[in-house]
Amino acid sequence: MQVIVNISLKEGVLDPQGLAIARSLNDLGFQEVDGIRVGKRIVLEVDETDEARLHQRVAKMCETLLSNTVIEDYDIDIPDGQ
Amino acid sequence: MMSLTSMRIAILVFPGSNCDRDMMVAIERLTGRRPSLVWHKESSLDSIDLAIIPGGFSFGDYLRCGALAARAPVIDAVLDHAARGGAIMGVCNGFQILLETGLLPGVLVKNAGLKYICRNVTVDVCDTIDSPFTQNLETGTRLTMPVAHNEGNYFVDEDKLARLNDNGQIAFRYTDGSAHGPANPNGSSLNIAGIVSANGRVMGMMPHPERAISPELGGSDGATLLQGCLEALAS
Structure with a gap:
């Protein structure tokens, strides 16, 4: 099954990349942009059909390697209709 | 006291490490003995006095630096070595890995x-808890060494940062010196350039002491730092 992991910086962690992109958008005339946080999206193909077990295993992957929980949060999405 | 020549030092090598040989040369110049280079796929380390994780771009910095x-x-x-109270030093990418x-x-x-x-x-060398990485360097000593990094901005939550500071675990702080540009090059919290573990046996730092080991290379403050560490570990 396909699993999508979204990794984002925790609140309060400075995101200089997001600040630079927001500044650039403002300079390009998109004055309405007040802030940007940049994250990562990881798409996994996993050999597992049981959704609960899949979720549990992917959460373990996030804790073990995919995210650094000192500064990052993760969110696991298993798209419907697979 | 063990002599510097009898020290057993291992330098870890990952795909993308690029300061392993510089570190080897630096250590060999100071101790008279060539340290061993240990490939990352090895699952054991011979009995050693110091493990060094060198700089570079291990695994291309994919996912996160050092991940x-x-x-x-x-x-x-390395974790077993640390659990036995073994000494470990990480420089630049080695710090990120630690x-x-x-x-x-x-x-x-x-x-x-x-x-x-x-x-x-x-x-600046800071006043730290008892640690072989700082004990032979007088507090306030200023050392000039190169940095070469994209991710050197130290961050930890406020409580842990306060604890590091209160425990004397900040080993080196960026300060004004002869170098061009702002003292703190990367926005690092509390100007942190290097820290030690709570037991003082593990140290990570962003500047490269192995790249400052002779006046011909622009300075020898790195040799001063490494010499101090090695002598402390040998005593």
């Missing part, structure tokens, strides 16, 4: 200016 290296087979042996293993707290995020920085910086 993949921190899960390599040799790291289990943070990813959890042997040191916090994380190194992108430089505040978003640019890769490659220049000399000056650091």
Whole structure:
């Protein structure tokens, strides 16, 4: 099954990349942009059909390697209709 | 006291390490004995006095700097070495790897200016807990060494940062010196350039002492630092 992991910086962690992109958008005339946080999206193909077990295993992957929980949060999405 | 020549030192090598040989040369010049280079797929380390994780771009900095290296087979042996109170030094990417293993707290995020920085910086030796990495360097000694990194901006939550400071775990801080540019090159919290673990036996730092080991290379403050560490570990 396909699993999508979204990794984002925790609140309060400075995101200089997001600040630079927001500044650039403002300079390009998109004055309405007040802030940007940049994250990562990881798409996994996993050999597992049981959704609960899949979720549990992917959460373990996030804790073990995919995210650094000192500064990052993760969110696991298993798209419907697979 | 053991002589410097009898010290057993291992330098870990990952795909993408690029300061392993510089470190080997630096250590050999100071001790008279060539350290061993240990490939990341090794699952054990011979009995050693010091493990060094050198700089570079292990695994291409993929996912996060140091993240993949921190899960390599040799790291289990490094964790065992640490559990026995063994000494470990990580420089630059080696510091990032130590943070990813959890042997040191916090994380190194992108430089505040978003640019890769490659220049000399000056650091102050701080008053720390008992640690072989600082005990032979007088507090307040200023050392000038190069940095070369894109992610050297030390971050940890406020409580842990206060604890590091109160416990005397900040080993080196960026300070004004002869180097061009602002003292703190990357926005690092509390001007942190290097820290030690709570037991003083694990040290990580961003500047490269192995690149400052002779006047011909622009300075020898790195040799002063390494010599101090080696003599402390040998005593």
